Amino acid sequence: MHLQDFYLARRRIAPMIRRTPLVAAPDLSARVGAEVRCKLETLQQTGSFKVRGAANALLQLSPEERKTGVLAFSTGNHGRAISWVGHQLGIPARICLSRRVPAYRVEAMRKLGGIVVQEGESQDEALEVADRLQREEGLPLVSPFDDERVIAGQGTIGLELAEDWPELEAVLIPLSGGGLTSGIALVLKALQPSLRVIGVSLEVSAPMHASLQAGQPVEIEEVDSLGDALLGGIGLDNRYTFAVCRDLVDEVVLVSEEDLARGMAYAFHEHRLVVEGAGIAGLSALLSGKYDPRGQPTAVLLSGSNVDTAALARIALAHPADSFA
Numbered sequence: 260m261h262l263q264d265f266y267l268a269r270r271r272i273a274p275m276i277r278r279t280p281l282v283a284a285p286d287l288s289a290r291v292g293a294e295v296r297c298k299l300e301t302l303q304q305t306g307s308f309k310v311r312g313a314a315n316a317l318l319q320l321s322p323e324e325r326k327t328g329v330l331a332f333s334t335g336n337h338g339r340a341i342s343w344v345g346h347q348l349g350i351p352a353r354i355c356l357s358r359r360v361p362a363y364r365v366e367a368m369r370k371l372g373g374i375v376v377q378e379g380e381s382q383d384e385a386l387e388v389a390d391r392l393q394r395e396e397g398l399p400l401v402s403p404f405d406d407e408r409v410i411a412g413q414g415t416i417g418l419e420l421a422e423d424w425p426e427l428e429a430v431l432i433p434l435s436g437g438g439l440t441s442g443i444a445l446v447l448k449a450l451q452p453s454l455r456v457i458g459v460s461l462e463v464s465a466p467m468h469a470s471l472q473a474g475q476p477v478e479i480e481e482v483d484s485l486g487d488a489l490l491g492g493i494g495l496d497n498r499y500t501f502a503v504c505r506d507l508v509d510e511v512v513l514v515s516e517e518d519l520a521r522g523m524a525y526a527f528h529e530h531r532l533v534v535e536g537a538g539i540a541g542l543s544a545l546l547s548g549k550y551d552p553r554g555q556p557t558a559v560l561l562s563g564s565n566v567d568t569a570a571l572a573r574i575a576l577a578h579p580a581d582s583f584a
């Protein structure tokens with residue numbers, strides 16, 4: 260992929276997405292001894308950056324595909340993004356979910372305009388349904404991360420960062436399947452090769468990290484996490500994101516469940532921001548001291564805000580403002 264792909268993506272998706280703000284974080288900067296700013300994809304349409312990739316993919320469908328529609332397989336932010344973009348463009352968006360997905364998640368996708376296909380008792384069975392629809396009805400399946408159109412969409416965040424903060428020297432990005440990290444890394448390393456790209460993953464489950472260490476995509480066991488949007492493998496048949504992360508990510512930092520909870524509470528008390536567990540991973544890496552910015556101007560991507568408010572309230576009460584003094 261070339262820089263031009265990202266500029267084209269930006270022009271394509273501009274009418275649908277928000278150019279999100281990059282805000283100062285003076286207290287965090289003082290704590291870590293480096294200037295830190297936060298990129299607020301929490302304010303993005305549908306509550307996460309996933310809408311950038313979804314828009315860039317759906318806007319490139321053929322006229323026939325636009326009529327028959329697309330498929331997605333996701334319980335979370337990608338499903339929300341595809342639902343919303345499909346609805347905006349009048350493209351039927353079928354989201355394949357198992358019957359075990361909680362009702363509030365199903366409702367969220369319906370509300371955004373998605374057509375929920377709920378079949379099967381597990382994620383694997385739901386994936387089989389998606390595969391069948393893909394085979395039998397020829398509907399295109401949009402991957403949440405391993406698709407060049409999706410990577411180009413997510414990379415538009417890199418263009419905004421480079422323009423809004425020319426002095427930037429490092430960026431912390433929540434890392435799961437790697438579409439987000441790949442897009443941003445491809446842009447920022449092309450514009451400034453010395454810039455450091457740090458992926459932040461879950462201590463309890465870090466499939467990209469395990470794959471990078473093994474030198475090839477590997478599968479690891481699924482567990483529950485506060486950062487549920489970072490769960491899921493990278494695919495043993497990974498086509499793009501493994502190679503890009505291998506070549507361009509300088510370091511992967513792992514954060515604990517407690518680091519995520521403290522980060523969410525801190526963002527709420529200090530910045531009055533609602534950030535979900537996955538979205539706070541980068542900030543948590545700084546706050547916990549697991550990543551030392553070494554004085555470099557550092558941007559932290561806050562990637563999503565879709566958290567249950569009762570859960571956030573519990574976390575904020577368990578980590579009151581004075582516990583950060």
Ligand SMILES: *Cc1c(COP(=O)(O)O)cnc(C)c1O
Pocket residue numbers: 307309336337403404433434435436437438439440488489535537538562563564
């Ligand atoms: C999907 C997601 C990520 C990780 O993105 P990948 O492209 O899978 O690495 C991070 N944060 C949030 C909120 C997400 O929804």
